[in-house]
Amino acid sequence: MIPRKAEAEHTPTWKKEFASSLRLAELVKSAESNSQLTGNSDVAELAEINNAFPIRINKKLTERLRKGDSDTRERVLRQYLPHSDELKSNPNELQDPVGDVAAGKTQSLIHKYQHRVLLITTDTCPIHCRYCFRRDYPYPQTSSQQIESRWGEALDYIRADQSLNEVILSGGDPLSLDDEKLTELIQALEGIEHIKTLRLHSKYPAIIPSRITSKLLHSLSNSRFDVVMVLHINHAAELSKELTAAVSAMREVGIHCLNQSVLLHGVNDEIDTLVTLSRELFASGILPYYLHLLDRATGTAHFEVSQERADELMQGMKQRLAGYLVPKLAREVAGADSKQY
Template sequence: MPDGSLPSPRPLRDADALAAAGLVPPAALPALREVAARYAVSVTPAMAALIDPADPADPIAAQYVPHPAELETTPQELADPIADHPHTPVKGVVHRYPDRALLKPLLACPVYCRFCFRREQVGPAGGVLSEAELDAALDWFEAHPAVREAILTGGDPLMLSPRRLRHILARLSALPHLDIIRLHTRVPVADPGRVTEAMAEALESEKAVFLCLHANHAREFTGEARAALRRLSRAGVALLGQAVLLRGVNDTAESLEALLRTMLAHRVKPYYLHQLDRAPGTARFEVPIAEGRALLASLRGRVTGLAWPTYALDLPQGQGKAPIGPDFAERAEGGWQVRGPLGGGHFQADATPG
């Protein structure tokens, strides 16, 4: 295969393939075929191997195996819940914040999450930018010196060949006003065989390169995933982690703690814990914000501060990510009442001028 990529075993891409692999019962096929006709399906062998078909509540299956409830849309759900489209100045670029912008070179992923906020856009067709479209997108970054950070997303940028990635990073690295290049990906856990030495070398840059790994359950971190992450780390890529708070996947203190600890054990610094974006057919995954705040509060003081992510909600209409995490301080007369994560509290009086 060109560019140093290794061929990966074929993913399961439809309901019939899932049934043949024993991951869904044959009786469910009519309903699941209907789901697959609307939303893309892909379960890599790495993820399929983690699913326990005997467990109807398996947290890996919940993320990747289609479910009839996906065809039920609530009034609160939006086809574009974070408003990519209105903030797209040129194809492949999303610009919401003054100092950073997204670059979406393709819309294909190794796996298709059943809660994805771009589920109306992504799929195996890939939506890959043409050479002219990619040049126009990169030219946009060059023409906007206020943009200090380029965030490669999609789709999954690590689905590109090392040659293509190297070209994109070289163009971005040459921009004097750009300080940070960030990539958001599931590949190191979902399809770790793609993270070859050639792929890691393609991410080398004089700029600060951060890779934000999407993972939602501790079981996703296999030995192969650890090797892929070590390969990236050796190439000088700083590793961050983000997760979505999901009903039936990581919505207990035990499962969330295990995920955060496992990230750190793999040298991945937890960065964001996202409240679910209300994309069509995702209501079964939603955990109320009050419950999410209580979950995080229960872990404060129980796990190292290194494991503490920012709990955030991506506001509709492109208004940005808002922190919604638990509060430990309340304003009181003459100061602040601060709740201790290990019990008790403290009144911190306002500083006296002088």
Template sequence: MGARACETDAREHEGAQDDTRRTSRRVSELVDQGLVDRGEIEALERVAERFSVAITKDLVDLATPGDPNDPITKQFVPSKRELRILPEERVDPIGDDPHTPVKGITHRYPDRLLLKPVHVCPAYCRFCFRREKVGPGSEVLSREELAAALGYIRAHEEVWEVILSGGDPMILPPRKLAEITAALAAIEHVRVLRLHTRVPVMEPGRVDEVMARALRAPDLTTYVVLHTNHVRELGPKAREAIGRLVDAGIPMLSQTVLLRGVNDDAETLKELFRELVVLRVKPYYLHHGDLAVGTGHFRTSITEGQSIVRELRQGLSGIAQPTYVLDIPGGYGKVPIGPGYLGPEGEDGRRTVEDPWGRRHGYPPGGGEGAG
């Protein structure tokens, strides 16, 4: 690809950024909007020197300024608590770097990989596990770099699924997304495209019919995974955006991060997961908080998380329950860490099984011994 094509991509990306000109990126703007107190400016400016600051107009409209328990403010407005760095926290908490064979690719599992064409989001979550790599001015893969990443995928026939991540890939212009979708569809062994995004809640106006068409191609099945943490994020515009994707024939899943002070109780999560199912979005993952730098105030203990998930099991439909997972620090993969219900096997081969309400029951040895 020539320089002119690269310049076109750059202009289109800048155009996408222009669409977010109402995004607040300065602490002073947050003060003017009543989202932070004027007396906190000095501390928050120190936060902004290290970590990105960005909250879209759509999110500001959903926030309740002055409410210390507002889930929107807690997720997107910087806090001086981010300056407290714990010894166990990491710049690369889930270990992307050791699994990056070429720029833009993270290949941790044999049959699937991440393709990260952009490291920009419409807004910046204060708990982001890539928070020191995602921000204003962060790079987009050049035409040459994207071609090399696609070449890697072509060369690895074990790759069945490609996950578009970043940053948020839905911040790219639909034309660019359509090019990536078509290129992946042309790779015979790639059958599934999964796109991870916050755009339908951060900036739902981006999700129109053109965007939905850009995500589909013959011989390729596309899933969109929506990251949402609280039912308050699902305002009228977000609901319309989700509906446009599902009505276009794109199945949707969701992922949620367990966040102290935002959604760390069963009733809050029940409300979110039930509403997602109503919107035709299947809850997929509930993530335990990663060891990202400056995010200790968001993390629960695993024991607390398991207790919440146990309570969900008692009173929430199976189709509304995600899998509680932990990304093992260091790049060792994602594993389920939900509560256990099956007791150890006794000498006679019997086990005890705990029901959702804590009552224990015996279960006979398996395998059909003695059948005749």
């Protein structure tokens, strides 16, 4: 039997950091001591909000932001701190705002657009974004193991459709899977000849950069795929030296690094914030890709930015940035055959 101490020593850094995430209990303590970490919610509301969509915040991020200015801290944490507005119902909000369920071909595979499919690999994320478009997604019986057991039927679907050339690993966050599990999945996909590109959508490089382990880099770079890593960063204050090092390691092994942001009221809906984000992403080796309009999931209306304001911000970015630094403004419409630009 492996002694407990030795076992703990083998726990990867990223898992330890994930395990130290702040959850409901820590926020309740914070509310009781009147500290800054509660959004504007009291203890009873925190429990109610947590019940609708559990709280998970990265501890290191909150510590790092504490050293910066209070406006930036508030803007960044607004994405992750529960807010009483989440409890207000809004007629425009939907449990499945982007039509994922209707586009489900198996329990873990979504096929919306030509030539590519999206595989739900896990129900777990390194942090919970309060504006999440999949906050009510019916993950199969909400167990990662049960999701994995559905990969077989998803792989059969991909194998049978020769028009496909790209698989997107999503979730949840695909990097929540262990390196071994992810390698197994990548190898299974490699066996499907018509798949040429593997794309991963992940919040880990920004939130827990140590997730980019040498084993993971080895698996991705040794596959026959063109690999694209799409990060999810909404504010330049989420960038860090550790993230830049992780991106540099990915680029060294040939992984293309792009970023998708969501335009969020009170977080990044200012021209200076967006211009700085694009410039600093580029300085970190990442190309801006999409700026998404909010998907109207339940409890997210307080994040909405109007189309008019979004157009104004895009115009400002076009004036101030080189074309390759201007992300595409995109809206995902349930049932449409492409994103709307």
